Amino acid sequence: MVEVMSQYTNQEKLKLPKNIRQIGLPEEKKKIYVEDYVVTYMNQLASEYANRQNAAVLLGFYVRKDDMRLTFINGAIGIPSAKVGEDQIAFDSGLWEEIYNTIKKYFHNSEIVGWFLTRPGKSLGINEKITKIHVDQFPGREKTLFLMDPLDHEDAFFIYEKGQLVRQRGYYIYYERNEDMQNYMVENHKGTGTEAFLEASDIRKSNKKYSQFKEEKTKRKGVLGTFAAALAIVAVGITVMNRVYFPQKARIVNGRTGDETTTVQVVEGSVQPAESQKEVVANATEGFESEEGEKQEDSAASEYSAAVSKSTAKHYTVRKGDTLANISLSLYSTRDYVEIICEMNDIEDPDVIYEGMVLELP
Numbered sequence: 001m002v003e004v005m006s007q008y009t010n011q012e013k014l015k016l017p018k019n020i021r022q023i024g025l026p027e028e029k030k031k032i033y034v035e036d037y038v039v040t041y042m043n044q045l046a047s048e049y050a051n052r053q054n055a056a057v058l059l060g061f062y063v064r065k066d067d068m069r070l071t072f073i074n075g076a077i078g079i080p081s082a083k084v085g086e087d088q089i090a091f092d093s094g095l096w097e098e099i100y101n102t103i104k105k106y107f108h109n110s111e112i113v114g115w116f117l118t119r120p121g122k123s124l125g126i127n128e129k130i131t132k133i134h135v136d137q138f139p140g141r142e143k144t145l146f147l148m149d150p151l152d153h154e155d156a157f158f159i160y161e162k163g164q165l166v167r168q169r170g171y172y173i174y175y176e177r178n179e180d181m182q183n184y185m186v187e188n189h190k191g192t193g194t195e196a197f198l199e200a201s202d203i204r205k206s207n208k209k210y211s212q213f214k215e216e217k218t219k220r221k222g223v224l225g226t227f228a229a230a231l232a233i234v235a236v237g238i239t240v241m242n243r244v245y246f247p248q249k250a251r252i253v254n255g256r257t258g259d260e261t262t263t264v265q266v267v268e269g270s271v272q273p274a275e276s277q278k279e280v281v282a283n284a285t286e287g288f289e290s291e292e293g294e295k296q297e298d299s300a301a302s303e304y305s306a307a308v309s310k311s312t313a314k315h316y317t318v319r320k321g322d323t324l325a326n327i328s329l330s331l332y333s334t335r336d337y338v339e340i341i342c343e344m345n346d347i348e349d350p351d352v353i354y355e356g357m358v359l360e361l362p
Helices: 036-048 094-105 128-137 179-187 194-202 201-220 223-224 229-247 274-285 297-311 324-332 338-344
Strands: 019-025 029-035 056-064 068-078 109-116 145-149 154-161 164-167 169-174 249-257 260-268 314-317 358-361
Touching: 029 036, 036 056, 036 068, 036 109, 036 145, 036 169, 036 179, 068 094, 068 109, 094 179, 109 128, 128 154, 128 164, 223 249, 324 338, 338 358
Parallel strands: 029 068, 029 169, 109 145
Antiparallel strands: 019 169, 056 068, 056 109, 145 154, 154 164, 249 260, 314 358
């Protein structure tokens, strides 16, 4: 056994995260904050082996604020599947050495704050085996256990109190830059064949590219003004072709927020193949010239992706109990599309959506 003494970080001026999402009803005296990238990683671990258990060691730090005890979890290190059995983990000296070497390499300002275990189809029950692992390998009042049942879509944190693991009623997910966790996720899954995992891990890079694209698009507004006529022709051409060759049906969805009523027309059915749309763009813009007399074919090509994106956009109608994070997780296996969905739908607060609202999806 390797015992790590937990010490509260001296961060008297620590400011609690503002960009958070509440899960359940967090305790008043004990609050747990887990960074969104760690949640993504744990969901990926749970999905890798749907019918067997998986585990990880949780990293972070502790803080006292007034009379509250706070635990921040900003990292997680996966335990090799060969070490995980039926509610058992072979915590030998070799495994602990590997864990500490990984912490030294990737996580320079974190300590071990608990562990994570999946129990597919077994709900969130605690047995003697799990309790023994916690007491022997993760001693201390503040050490946490995060249990997840990926089949029943349940998860919860547990704290060891009065001789037993006590389930916490809720916790917080917070969002911030977490390059340490990102680097660990990407580098430790190369060559394993889990392409979906790498794609999910690299979403934040994609988000940066998306932001850069928006900035560049704003800068090009002046130039695009002279191109408006050609784009109008493109839009009309695509619409006409879709209506002639691809019959569609439409439905009206009414959503209400406050005193405002929004009516959205959601179009369902086939869309024109991308290659055909590209030809429409090329034909519509052929011979079009700017004020300087130069042809705008290259500009048309650069705007092609925007036209295709608009015509092939997917939609989702919000149901009762939905959140953007859960929508992103169910559709893309990661919560990291929340920011993009907000941008596409002009949503200022990701926690404020309403039943019947129609979202445009990437």
